[in-house]
Amino acid sequence: xxxxxxxxxxxxxxxxxxxxxxxxxxxxxxxxxxxxxxxxxxxxxxxxxxxxxxxxxxxxxxxxxxxxxxxxxxxxxxxxxxxxxxxxxxxxxxxxxxxxxxxxxxxxxxxxxxx
Amino acid sequence: xxxxxxxxxxxxxxxxxxxxxxxxxxxxxxxxxxxxxxxxxxxxxxxxxxxxxxxxxxxxxxxxxxxxxxxxxxxxxxxxxxxxxxxxxxxxxxxxxxxxxxxxxxxxxxxxxxx
Numbered sequence: 418x419x420x421x422x423x424x425x426x427x428x429x430x431x432x433x434x435x436x437x438x439x440x441x442x443x444x445x446x447x448x449x450x451x452x453x454x455x456x457x458x459x460x461x462x463x464x465x466x467x468x469x470x471x472x473x474x475x476x477x478x479x480x481x482x483x484x485x486x487x488x489x490x491x492x493x494x495x496x497x498x499x500x501x502x503x504x505x506x507x508x509x510x511x512x513x514x515x516x517x518x519x520x521x522x523x524x525x526x527x528x529x530x531x532x
Numbered sequence: 533x534x535x536x537x538x539x540x541x542x543x544x545x546x547x548x549x550x551x552x553x554x555x556x557x558x559x560x561x562x563x564x565x566x567x568x569x570x571x572x573x574x575x576x577x578x579x580x581x582x583x584x585x586x587x588x589x590x591x592x593x594x595x596x597x598x599x600x601x602x603x604x605x606x607x608x609x610x611x612x613x614x615x616x617x618x619x620x621x622x623x624x625x626x627x628x629x630x631x632x633x634x635x636x637x638x639x640x641x642x643x644x645x646x647x
Binding site (some may be wrong): 524 | 535565567569574575576577578579582616619621622625631633635638639640642
């Protein structure tokens with residue numbers, strides 16, 4: 418059973434919509450991550466939050482806006498997405514992002530379809 | 533730049549047999565971590581096993597073991613007594629000691645366990 422939860426499981430949105438993906442972890446971890454995964458491909462890192470501060474932004478378009486309200490929650494706000502943004506969005510967490518704490522635990526993902 | 537290579541896009545094995553998945557990586561760092569993740573068709577990414585580069589002893593988790601050859605930069609996964617539930621995409625992943633959480637994945641190996 419996962420201790421990283423993601424909602425919703427599925428999301429269909431139009432290109433003009435605004436929606437949010439939510440992620441929550443209950444392990445006391447201090448680092449949280451957003452990944453994008455296309456079919457039959459490995460996950461691609463989008464953002465890293467460490468101690469609730471954004472530490473890595475992998476040149477993600479501004480139509481994706483992350484937010485970390487507290488150490489247990491991570492949101493991804495979506496606006497004006499393109500059809501090519503359709504993918505599985507994975508959230509992960511780890512004890513920290515520092516040396517020795519790299520073991521990342523993944524949530525089940527949100528399957529996003531942009532129409 | 534670090535890279536991770538999985539040279540076997542697909543593999544199959546008979547139930548109860550042993551299979552080995554290959555992974556090589558490239559890095560100039562001396563301190564790093566390696567992982568094998570499993571992603572079944574239900575899509576949840578699960579950590580299978582982890583190896584710290586400074587440890588000479590190969591990691592083992594029940595039926596899963598690794599052959600870590602640091603000089604050769606090789607990190608293969610052996611699955612013994614394969615079970616139908618082992619059917620999944622397997623990703624090899626690397627993270628460097630100077631990283632802030634940037635997990636680098638290989639392209640994955642799709643393993644099918646046949647009855």
